[in-house]
Amino acid sequence: xxxxxxxxxxxxxxxxxxxxxxxxxxxxxxxxxxxxxxxxxxxxxxxxxxxxxxxxxxxxxxxxxxxxxxxxxxxxxxxxxxxxxxxxxxxxxxxxxxxxxxxxxxxxxxxxxxxxxxxxxxxxxxxxxxxxxxxxxxxxxxxxxxxxxxxxxxxxxxxxxxxxxxxxxxxxxxxxxxxxxxxxxxxxxxxxxxxxxxxxxxxxxxxxxxxxxxxxxxxxxxxxxxxxxxxxxxxxxxxxxxxxxxxxxxxxxxxxxxxxxxxxxxxxxxxxxxxxxxxxxxxxxxxxxxxxxxxxxxxxxxxxxxxxxxxxxxxxxxxxxxxxxxxxxxxxxxxxxxxxxxxxxxxxxxxxxxxxxxxxxxxxxxxxxxxxxxxxxxxxxxxxxxxxxxxxxxxxxxxxxxxxxxxxxxxxxxxxxxxxxxxxxxxxxxxxxxxxxxxxxxxxxxxxxxxxxxxxxxxxxxxxxxxxxxxxxxxxxxxxxxxxxxxxxxxxxxxxxxxxxxxxxxxxxxxxxxxxxxxxxxxxxxxxxxxxxxxxxxxx
Amino acid sequence: xxxxxxxxxxxxxxxxxxxxxxxxxxxxxxxxxxxxxxxxxxxxxxxxxxxxxxxxxxxxxxxxxxxxxxxxxxxxxxxxxxxxxxxxxxxxxxxxxxxxxxxxxxxxxxxxxxxxxxxxxxxxxxxxxxxxxxxxxxxxxxxxxxxxxxxxxxxxxxxxxxxxxxxxxxxxxxxxxxxxxxxxxxxxxxxxxxxxxxxxxxxxxxxxxxxxxxxxxxxxxxxxxxxxxxxxxxxxxxxxxxxxxxxxxxxxxxxxxxxxxxxxxxxxxxxxxxxxxxxxxxxxxxxxxxxxxxxxxxxxxxxxxxxxxxxxxxxxxxxxxxxxxxxxxxxxxxxxxxxxxxxxxxxxxxxxxxxxxxxxxxxxxxxxxxxxxxxxxx
Numbered sequence: 058x059x060x061x062x063x064x065x066x067x068x069x070x071x072x073x074x075x076x077x078x079x080x081x082x083x084x085x086x087x088x089x090x091x092x093x094x095x096x097x098x099x100x101x102x103x104x105x106x107x108x109x110x111x112x113x114x115x116x117x118x119x120x121x122x123x124x125x126x127x128x129x130x131x132x133x134x135x136x137x138x139x140x141x142x143x144x145x146x147x148x149x150x151x152x153x154x155x156x157x158x159x160x161x162x163x164x165x166x167x168x169x170x171x172x173x174x175x176x177x178x179x180x181x182x183x184x185x186x187x188x189x190x191x192x193x194x195x196x197x198x199x200x201x202x203x204x205x206x207x208x209x210x211x212x213x214x215x216x217x218x219x220x221x222x223x224x225x226x227x228x229x230x231x232x233x234x235x236x237x238x239x240x241x242x243x244x245x246x247x248x249x250x251x252x253x254x255x256x257x258x259x260x261x262x263x264x265x266x267x268x269x270x271x272x273x274x275x276x277x278x279x280x281x282x283x284x285x286x287x288x289x290x291x292x293x294x295x296x297x298x299x300x301x302x303x304x305x306x307x308x309x310x311x312x313x314x315x316x317x318x319x320x321x322x323x324x325x326x327x328x329x330x331x332x333x334x335x336x337x338x339x340x341x342x343x344x345x346x347x348x349x350x351x352x353x354x355x356x357x358x359x360x361x362x363x364x365x366x367x368x369x370x371x372x373x374x375x376x377x378x379x380x381x382x383x384x385x386x387x388x389x390x391x392x393x394x395x396x397x398x399x400x401x402x403x404x405x406x407x408x409x410x411x412x413x414x415x416x417x418x419x420x421x422x423x424x425x426x427x428x429x430x431x432x433x434x435x436x437x438x439x440x441x442x443x444x445x446x447x448x449x450x451x452x453x454x455x456x457x458x459x460x461x462x463x464x465x466x467x468x469x470x471x472x473x474x475x476x477x478x479x480x481x482x483x484x485x486x487x488x489x490x491x492x493x494x495x496x497x498x499x500x501x502x503x504x505x506x507x508x509x510x511x512x513x514x515x516x517x518x519x520x521x522x523x524x525x526x527x528x529x530x531x532x533x534x535x536x537x538x539x540x541x542x543x544x545x546x547x548x549x550x551x552x553x554x555x556x557x558x559x560x561x562x563x564x565x566x567x568x569x570x571x572x573x574x575x576x577x578x579x580x581x582x583x584x585x586x587x588x589x590x591x592x593x594x595x596x597x
Numbered sequence: 598x599x600x601x602x603x604x605x606x607x608x609x610x611x612x613x614x615x616x617x618x619x620x621x622x623x624x625x626x627x628x629x630x631x632x633x634x635x636x637x638x639x640x641x642x643x644x645x646x647x648x649x650x651x652x653x654x655x656x657x658x659x660x661x662x663x664x665x666x667x668x669x670x671x672x673x674x675x676x677x678x679x680x681x682x683x684x685x686x687x688x689x690x691x692x693x694x695x696x697x698x699x700x701x702x703x704x705x706x707x708x709x710x711x712x713x714x715x716x717x718x719x720x721x722x723x724x725x726x727x728x729x730x731x732x733x734x735x736x737x738x739x740x741x742x743x744x745x746x747x748x749x750x751x752x753x754x755x756x757x758x759x760x761x762x763x764x765x766x767x768x769x770x771x772x773x774x775x776x777x778x779x780x781x782x783x784x785x786x787x788x789x790x791x792x793x794x795x796x797x798x799x800x801x802x803x804x805x806x807x808x809x810x811x812x813x814x815x816x817x818x819x820x821x822x823x824x825x826x827x828x829x830x831x832x833x834x835x836x837x838x839x840x841x842x843x844x845x846x847x848x849x850x851x852x853x854x855x856x857x858x859x860x861x862x863x864x865x866x867x868x869x870x871x872x873x874x875x876x877x878x879x880x881x882x883x884x885x886x887x888x889x890x891x892x893x894x895x896x897x898x899x900x901x902x903x904x905x906x907x908x909x910x911x912x913x914x915x916x917x918x919x920x921x922x923x924x925x926x927x928x929x930x931x932x933x934x935x936x937x938x939x940x941x942x943x944x945x946x947x948x949x950x951x952x953x954x955x956x957x958x959x960x961x962x963x964x965x966x967x968x969x970x971x972x973x974x975x
Contacts, residue, residue, distance in 0.1 A: 060690070063688060063689070489704065491700040491702055492704050494669070494691070495705075496717070497671075498669055498696065498766070499697060499718035499721060499769065500692050500693075501692055501718075501721045502690070502692050505692075505721060509717070513708045514707065
């Protein structure tokens with residue numbers, strides 16, 4: 058505390074961070090949970106949320122298990138085998154992270170819907186693909202790449218030296234994996250599973266597009282608002298959703314913070330992993346080929362649809378869909394997407410870095426609480442976050458916020474703060490305290506030392522925060538779905554609307570443009586950083 | 598504003614440095630620092646004269662680094678005052694204290710060249726570019742790195758990095774230079790060489806150095822003044838000579854060099870002399886100053902291995918003689934170390950220059966001059 062009084066600059070920065078967190082993270086969420094009006098409790102007593110609640114749990118269990126299983130196979134193959142085409146698989150595995158997850162549902166309809174390319178085109182069938190089975194299948198495909206990234210991260214951090222040691226002591230590859238790798242990675246794997254479960258639980262777009270009569274909590278909340286304008290009941294549903302997500306998140310944090318053996322050594326890659334048998338490599342290669350084939354099929358059909366007249370009926374090449382999305386209101390939506398994403402990333406990453414520095418390097422009381430608040434949005438379903446912003450800031454005197462798109466940018470910034478914050482804290486842990494102390498003992502104030510010494514050394518944290526925030530901002534649907542106005546639409550909203558209107562050409566062209574934007578941003582950052590860039594979103 | 602103040606402070610220090618030898622420059626007054634419940638530094642007080650090389654010596658966890666970091670301003674003391682140059686600095690932030698620090702891992706900024714590292718403090722305090730360049734050049738010459746200004750830290754050897762770290766702190770002409778085990782990451786030979794360089798540097802500048810180390814050789818060879826710390830307290834402070842030959846506790850005697858500590862009982866105090874019985878024998882030694890002794894008091898006799906000599910069994914050397922048997926020995930290059938059993942207790946005896954001396958085995962006589970025996974009260 059005394060150190061803060063002596064350095065007013067740091068105190069000021071801290072007060073600013075606390076104020077922003079209080080206004081844009083804490084207040085909106087409190088507003089959802091304690092919405093005024095009697096219909097809140099009435100709604101809860103009515104029990105119409107019971108069915109979606111059970112549905113949500115059911116879908117979460119099914120999709121998480123299947124996505125984690127596929128993700129694990131993919132991750133094991135990538136980390137442990139020396140199969141062919143690894144770089145290609147790696148690139149294909151990143152692709153889904155750069156797109157709005159719900160476009161998988163759109164692609165699914167194109168392929169398997171009533172007039173789908175495979176069901177109708179190949180087999181001449183029109184089967185019902187809506188409902189639980191549809192959501193399960195779509196979410197499995199949409200989220201296994203996320204599970205793969207999380208699990209691969211955990212597996213690759215396990216220490217190869219220990220596996221070599223176990224082999225040296227006479228254990229076979231399977232025994233090593235069962236008795237050394239798995240026990241060491243268990244907390245990390247548990248955390249990866251729970252994180253995937255959170256993604257599945259808060260997914261709104263996929264269940265909306267292919268769920269049909271099968272309602273889950275996020276789609277129920279959306280219907281309540283879009284159909285009846287009933288914000289109070291929607292807030293109640295969102296709160297239930299939040300409670301579920303928080304349970305998962307707290308469990309994940311306990312696993313993460315617990316016995317995390319795998320992170321003990323920072324130079325685990327100094328030794329190659331023991332080789333796996335040839336047949337296993339081949340099996341892994343086959344599995345990865347199938348999985349990547351599915352991803353290519355999903356995104357390939359989107360691209361083909363974007364360039365053909367009415368896929369799959371009329372496959373004449375056309376650029377008219379792109380002419381459509383670049384013109385008029387659509388063009389504005391695309392421009393908004395880019396501007397909002399850039400603005401959010403530009404502010405969110407440095408803000409998160411500053412906050413990370415204040416918390417990680419500070420000695421003041423209460424930094425544990427601030428740490429918790431800065432990470433919290435990672436556990437908050439996007440829909441809940443969006444509803445919170447509507448309830449908190451939809452005031453007449455704040456119209457200037459929403460009309461210029463500022464409210465959307467703010468939501469994107471603070472919903473993504475955990476990404477940059479965790480990257481910053483991880484980066485700061487790598488930099489010894491003696492660095493900032495050296496600057497201070499040479500006459501630089503704490504803030505000056507942060508700027509001159511730490512900031513240049515934390516470039517990679519800043520890049521991770523920037524690019525991940527940008528990608529998440531341009532691909533999120535649930536956060537912005539209640540916040541847009543006619544002048545502030547963004548790509549994901551338009552895709553959603555066009556899918557609802559069954560305008561497949563426009564929707565897929567929009568999707569291609571949106572993914573293209575995310576890929577371009579990642580590419581530019583990668584070139585600027587000479588390849589040293591990683592997406593951090595999967596770990597939030 | 599801050600810049601102006603700081604420049605003025607630096608200038609003032611530079612001009613007042615040569616005055617009044619022996620004047621107290623740094624004073625710690627009943628300083629306590631707790632981490633949780635356990636005190637890391639427990640009510641310590643000491644004074645460092647201006648222009649002296651002061652060393653805090655102790656085993657790891659004794660609180661020496663915590664003390665240094667409180668002087669630097671990285672930790673706040675829970676109690677007590679830290680006074681530098683007559684001014685209480687408890688409430689000054691680290692960057693206003695004029696106490697530059699050299700870190701154990703050097704903490705060179707990896708994204709700055711050697712020149713920029715050394716010039717960093719000057720840049721922060723707003724020194725104009727021309728003067729900055731000149732002073733950086735001079736400092737690099739001074740620490741023997743004149744040609745390496747445009748290198749990057751990771752292109753330097755450990756010893757060169759260490760010199761950059763020292764130069765980076767010295768260029769600011771700080772009130773006091775704080776050094777936290779700056780030589781411990783170097784290999785043995787270089788460590789000894791840089792030890793002499795540091796000492797020479799300090800004497801040339803007449804600057805106050807506060808040096809932290811766990812290496813007693815380093816402390817003895819470098820310092821004007823040593824404070825030996827243990828469990829958060831200063832066990833004893835004084836010149837290297839006092840610490841080595843007149844330790845006040847067994848811990849001190851044992852920590853600083855090899856030592857024979859033999860339990861005994863005071864028989865009689867005769868003016869400046871004291872008669873101590875140990876085992877079946879008695880010896881008359883000088884009474885240590887400032888130590889109240891009476892007959893019956895349990896004490897320890899403290900004698901350094903190199904103060905003992907081995908003689909053939911029948912010899913009759915001057916001084917006190919103890920018949921014993923060589924139990925084992927170790928050749929250490931510059932000396933031969935013997936463990937000799939005398940009355941069932943092992944004594945360590947160092948024989949210098951083994952190449953020129955006789956080799957002992959079996960029965961021997963351990964010869965010791967009583968004036969080389971120091972008495973510690975327990």
